[in-house]
Amino acid sequence: MSPEAPAPDDVPGQPEPDTKDWTWTITRRCAECGTDVSAMSPQEIAADLRASLPRWAGVLRRDHVAVRSEPTVWSPLEYAAHVRDVFKVMHYRLDLMYMEDEPTFPDWDQDATALEDDYAHQSPQVVATQLAAAGRGLADAFDAVLNRDLHRRGLRGNGAEFTIQTLARYAWHDVAHHMHDVGA
Numbered sequence: 001m002s003p004e005a006p007a008p009d010d011v012p013g014q015p016e017p018d019t020k021d022w023t024w025t026i027t028r029r030c031a032e033c034g035t036d037v038s039a040m041s042p043q044e045i046a047a048d049l050r051a052s053l054p055r056w057a058g059v060l061r062r063d064h065v066a067v068r069s070e071p072t073v074w075s076p077l078e079y080a081a082h083v084r085d086v087f088k089v090m091h092y093r094l095d096l097m098y099m100e101d102e103p104t105f106p107d108w109d110q111d112a113t114a115l116e117d118d119y120a121h122q123s124p125q126v127v128a129t130q131l132a133a134a135g136r137g138l139a140d141a142f143d144a145v146l147n148r149d150l151h152r153r154g155l156r157g158n159g160a161e162f163t164i165q166t167l168a169r170y171a172w173h174d175v176a177h178h179m180h181d182v183g184a
């Protein structure tokens with residue numbers, strides 16, 4: 001069963017396609033997960049991100065981690081595999097914003113990646129190791145952001161503008177929201 005069947009708006013907890021504009025979560029509290037990233041610094045995000053890693057490890061040790069509670073909602077394993085890739089993609093986008101002036105990020109189709117990489121059948125142990133490594137890497141990168149670089153810009157393929165500051169906030173809301181999705 002593919003996770004993309006109904007439109008995301010119809011299924012609370014369904015991962016949002018990266019093409020949808022979730023950038024409002026940068027500027028105000030998310031009513032669904034309760035996270036407010038609007039005033040967070042990259043260093044504050046790094047600390048919360050690191051603190052989330054043992055919780056994801058706990059999720060991946062659960063019995064039945066690969067079982068979906070609803071046919072159209074990702075299993076905790078699939079959410080964790082997605083979060084691992086969020087860490088990697090956001091780290092890459094952060095690197096691009098340092099290397100280039102106003103880069104356009106390569107598109108990332110989250111749902112296609114989930115199917116192509118077969119999130120549903122990945123090893124929870126392997127995902128746990130990869131998620132922890134990718135999360136530590138991104139947290140280190142957020143810790144190293146200098147104030148003078150906060151407003152370096154990058155663009156998503158759909159034109160959405162990010163700065164290093166808002167990319168960090170966007171990334172952290174995404175991860176926090178998925179912790180809410182899986183009850184981590």
Ligand SMILES: [Zn+2]
Pocket residue numbers: 025030031032033034035173176177
């Ligand atoms: Zn949220």
